[in-house]
Amino acid sequence: MPLARIGWGVVVLICLVGVGLLMLAGYHGYAALSLAVGLAAAINLT
DSSP: OOHHHHHHHHHHHHHHHHHHHHHHHTOHHHHHHHHHHHHHHHGGGO
């Protein structure tokens, strides 16, 4: 697996963890933004 794909995978995982934490804290707008960033980063995994 190339190093670039591993890096993008880590970014996606960090964004998903951030979404969960932000949702628990009640920051729904920031959670949606973090989800959008994670989805944009996931495009690079294909």
